[in-house]
Amino acid sequence: QKCMFMQGSETAIFPFEGWLARSEEDVHTYTVTVTTGDVYGAGTDANVFITLYGDMGDTGERKLSKSENSNKFERGSVDTFTLEAVDLGQVFKIRVRHDNRMLSADWYLEQVEVVDQDTEEVFLFLCERWLSRKKEDKRIDRVFYVKVLIPYHFSVATGWDWDAGTSSRVYVIIIGKKNKKTDRLWLDLDGKNGFLPGSLDYFICYGTDVGDIKKVEVRENTHTDSVVCIRKQTSDCWFVLSVRFVFPCKCWLAKDRGDGLTACFLDVKDAETVSIPQKMIYEVTVITGDVQHAGTDTQIYMTVFGVYGTSEEMLLFERGQKDTFNLEIEDIAPLRKMRVRIDGSGSRPDWFLDMIELHNLQTDEVALFMYEEWLSRSYGPKRTLLCEMPAVINDEEMVEFTTYTVSVKTTAGTDANVWMIIFGENGDTGTLTLKESNNTNKFERKQTDTFRFPDILSLGELSKVRIWHDNSGLAAGWHLEYVDVHDDILGKKFRFQCDRWLAKNEDDGQIMRELACANSDNSVGVHNSPICNPFYFHNGTYFQVKQNIKWELNGWKSVSV
Structure with missing residues (x-):
């Protein structure tokens, strides 16, 4: 003006x-x-x-x-x-x-x-x-x-034929009951080349909520003579209903190929439906302490733990961004605890964290996570770059601090360095180093070593442990009999039986094991399958490893066989 x-x-x-x-x-x-x-x-x-x-x-x-x-x-x-x-x-x-x-x-x-x-x-x-x-x-x-608008998430897999890709624009229309439909949801990649042969492209579009999904229309904007072949899954759509639809298509959208049509209608009746976690929008407020040199320009990461799962680790804010912002987090409420870590980068790597507030904009619930201490290698009594905080909701602390006493029974000793992670109802402990034992020489033959980990947020009923070593030292091979974990707050001991080698030249050559709890309501039986090499998928392709693959799924109530 x-x-x-x-x-x-x-x-x-x-x-x-x-x-x-x-x-x-x-x-x-x-x-x-x-x-x-x-x-x-x-x-x-x-x-x-x-x-x-x-x-x-x-x-x-x-x-x-x-x-x-x-x-x-x-x-x-x-x-x-x-x-x-x-x-x-x-x-x-x-x-x-x-x-x-x-x-x-x-x-x-x-x-x-x-x-x-x-x-x-x-x-x-x-x-x-x-x-x-x-x-x-x-x-x-x-x-x-x-x-009236909700986000629709799509993934589109293009076929592998040399001419399967297209440079034309593609749009989708979601159709619900009584022919209620969205406007055209354009699948654009902001200047990037999409729909290349063999590619897997992801999109987020905002459209009207049509209620129960009945059909999906996929159409190519045929201003050119390009063609597109969509195979395998056409789209994965995450809706408010927390359902993913996978549509098998396997058809050409082209005037000179297949049936000559540049559009196809995908019926929900033909789709595979998979329940997925619903996303909740949280307003996040990060408060830095009012002490000298409290601010930071380092990278800050956050993981949230709830009754119904754990979020992915999220980058809170990059250097220079605001301290109040919105995040989409899986619906894992009621929240139990939060883990925050910094990577120590930047010219000011130290940070005095006062508290973090998560405000659920859909349920209006507010959870406070208070730390009031340094995350730093140079300042504060803890000299750590990672912390865990219990959720405080309506002035009630959701998780109590406890001391875990870990007893490790060795059958055949090792000189390697050993680590473990404990899993339970309230997430996991993060990586614990089995370093300071009651014995001067740890993990010797027929020896029981005891380790204490104070001030850890209680995981409740335990489900499994993951334990491994780095294969260092002259005698790295290790035969582990069992691991006992005692929770001081619960006054309960959990046993994780192993009776197997963690060695490159023994048994199946694995140096990492996951052990299910033998005496907890959260697991059934004792299973100790190794951590195996997975299949790696990239742009719709996969690479298969030569070794035999064993799969084990660990749930709260049972373990797969």
Whole structure:
């Protein structure tokens, strides 16, 4: 609109009043209707700001200043604002905040409706939350997701024939009951070459929720004479229903091949369905301690443990990013604990972590993970780059700290270095080094070595251990009889029977074993299959190892045979 330059008492203004856009057609008008809740003290006198996010960009932060109401954001009121911005495409989330100014700053936001006046599309955001420093979780900045759009995840496998690929654009339409369908979901790779022969390409598209899926239409945009052959699985779609559909296709999309059609309809009745974990959106707040040199530019990683599983290790934020952000995490709640590690890189590798807050934006549950200590090789009493924190929900600590006493009975000794990981209801311990024993010379023939690991979050009922060595030393081969693990909090001992070699030149040549618990409700029987070499898949191909492969699946209630 204008540029302003100030030097001393002199001000220069350069009016512009125009868009930086390729054409006027790129500029859209958005009507934003804000409904304030009808509860006591719901209105606010603070300044309110909003950011709209679409699949083609965002508006940047805008102040909601001009409403048809002279007094904005009053209790039970509806205020309408007009924003101009470049075409955002499908609006899927908004960020709303206020500056907490004036006497009555607290605000209860009911909902926000965004209408694209150019396309007449309506996007509804149900909020029903306080933006307040005094109420609820004391936040004045919130992110909300549209209720009518959901993410669809696709993987597309192209055939292996030399001319199977295509340079044409491909789109998918999801069809539900009563022929309710999404718009065209374009499978684009942001400038990269997709649909090459033998390739496996992944896409995320946002579309309307059609409910129960009935059919999927796959169509090539035939502006060229290119062809595409889709074999094996056409698409894996992760829906709110937490179901994956695998469609066998094995057909050409081409005018001069197969049946001459450039589209195919895939019926859910013909698809293989697989239940998968539902993704939950968490707002993550990382608080760094208020001590000297507390900040860091190192890489920070997080793993979350819940009753129903463990998340993948996630990079929290790269250098320079904000300390509040959103993450998609598998639905493993109720949460039990969190593991955080840093890699010690950067010019400021030390970090004083105060706490991390996970706010589930769908269930509104808040879990706190408090550490209040250094992650550092140079500062603090622990001198560690890794920590585990119990989840605190509604002022209740979900997991207690315990001491694990590990007893290892050796039949034939080893000079190698030994490590282990303990698994249980609440995840795993991470890697434990079996270093400081009650015996000076560890792992000798017919000897029992005892190791203590204090201040470890209890895993509850144990299910298995993984134990291995590095094959170092003159006498590396090791015959292990059993491992006992005692949990001080539970007052219970768990036995893991082995009776096998961990040696390159004995038995099956394996130096790593997984041992199921022999006396826990979480496992049945004793199984100690080796860790085997897997098949490696890449771009739809696989490489098969020559050795015989043995598979063992460990569940909470049983072990496969």
